[in-house]
Amino acid sequence: MRKVTPVGGEIGFLSDLMTQATSDVPVSRTVLLGGQRVSVRLEASIWDGLIDIGERQAKAVEELCAEIEARRAGIPLSTAIRVFVLQYFRERTEAV
Template identity: 45%
Template sequence: MSQRPQKHSLTLKGHRTSVSLEPEFWDAFRKIAAAEDRPINDLAAEIDAARGADIGLASAIRVFVLQHFMTRQL
C-alpha cells in the first residue's frame, strides 16, 4: 500500500519549487532520470515545459512515469 505523498524541492530553470509525490513515484522518477543519465531537475523541467497550464506538475510527473513504464511493457 502506498504511503502519503512526500514533498521534495526541485529547481526548474533556476526557480525552486516543491512537488508532492508518493514515494513509489519518486523512486520511479529517479530511476528514469538515472537510466537516461540526466539530473532529475532537468527531466522535471522538460516535463514542466511540455505540460498544459491546467495540469499540475505533480500530475504531469505521475503521467510521465506511468507512460514511460507502460510503453516499455507494450
Template identity: 40%
Template structure:
C-alpha cells in the same frame, strides 16, 4: 474487501528554470522518476524540468505521474507481464455479475 493504507506524499524541493518549487509525490513515483532519469543519463531535476516544459495546464505533480505512467507503458515489451500485474494494480477488481477477477 480491505484497502491498503494510503501512503503519504513526499514533498521535495526542485529548481526549474531558475525558480525553486516543491513537488509532492508518493514515494513510488519518486523512485520511478529516479529510475527513468538514471536510464536516460540525466538528473531527476533535469527530467522534471523537461516534464514541466511540456505539461501545459496540468499541475506539475499530475504531469509527473502521467509521465511516469507513460514511460513504464512505453518500455514494456510484449512478453513482459502487464504493468498492472507488476504494480498490483487492478487485483481483485469486481466484474459485473458479482464475480471477482484479476485485471
C-alpha cells in the same frame, strides 16, 4: 474461533503493510526549475520511478522535471510527473 497468523508471522505481516503504506505516502521535495525552487509533492513510489528513469537516461531528476514542465499543458506539475512516469513504464512494458 482460531486466530490465523499470516505467513511470516505477525511482525512480517505488519512490516509488509507498513512498507506498502509508506511507499504511497506523499513526499515533498524541492526542485530547481528555471532558476526557481519549486516544491513538488508526490508519492514515494512516483519519486522512485522518476529517479529510475533518470538513471536509465543519465539525467538528473531536476532535468527530467524541467522537461516535463516545458511540455505540460495547463495541468499541475505533480500530475504531469505522475503521467510521465506512468507512460514511460507503460511504453517499456508494451515493447516487451
